[in-house]
Amino acid sequence: MQTKITELFNIKYPIIQGGMHYVGFAELAAAVSNAGGLGIITALTQPSADDLKKEILKCKELTDNPIGVNLTFLPSLAAPDYPAYIQAIIDCGVKIVETAGRNPEPYMEYFKNNGIKVIHKCTSVRHSLKAEKIGCDAVSVDGFECGGHPGEDDVPNMILLPRAADELTIPFVASGGMADGRSLMAALSLGASGINMGTRFMATKEAPIHQNVKEALIDASELDTKLIMRSLRNTERVLNNKAVEEIVNTEKKLGTKLNFSDIEEQVAGVYPKVMQDGEMDIGAWSCGMVVGLINDIPTVKELIDRVIEQAKDIHNSNKVIF
């Protein structure tokens, strides 16, 4: 299966595993790349640039195929040492970076001078066009249904993807709500050149996260996610739990007077406790509506093979008679 994305990243299948905090470690990224997709290590989960180097080298021991690194530009006052993280990426010879959050323009020269291809995550057509203008090679278009930060426009992928197709000249992948061969075929039909999956890859054997998290994904339906932090203009889609209910109640009570400090306890620093210790009610963690389509915990290879087989079946079937 060849698309502009398989050609750009030199991968077998147009399937990317998006960066995920405390999920995107070497084991998962290598499994995805070995299965023919593009596995991505999440830089900021690593406490320092040196730790990122070690994680990349570990991943390179596990796969000879291309891998990427996610670099999320956070809206934080105490910014991580981004130049050091980028240097680690360059030193380790990684040639694909997935950027997210703020505009990556200040770092584009670094990337380009070192032969790194950049795919920027965008939740709107205007941000996608900006990414194209500043020299990004591709865009990951994240619809309203996505796990993590869907932005503030609330446009679902049924609309956002064809809008992106109408405006962009660089290739893009569909992100948010992607789970199987039906998603892949739909994404291609709407103008994307592949898919990016986050939540679906968490429920795989190789995802290095607590079994409780994987089981929570199996138990949940498409009705079980909530949006938090809207009034802070930092909206995040998360799986509902006790802590999230507390956040939602605090947000209702305080309205536009909400400060981050009012919900900090349930939001800041909770990822290791959820993903590694399996404490399911301790805080808010990203999860997409696609959780309603997750019913098992296959290996990454089984999942990717299944996506491709189902896509081929749809392509070859004569379900529609004109």
Ligand SMILES: Cc1cc2nc3c(=O)[nH]c(=O)nc-3n(C[C@H](O)[C@H](O)[C@H](O)COP(=O)(O)O)c2cc1C
């Ligand atoms: C647990 C989790 C953590 C995530 N962490 C990040 C992150 O650190 N940086 C980032 O750019 N995207 C992050 N994302 C977003 C994913 O890369 C991807 O864009 C999103 O999950 C796609 O939507 P889906 O979950 O419906 O597949 C995260 C998603 C999840 C589910």
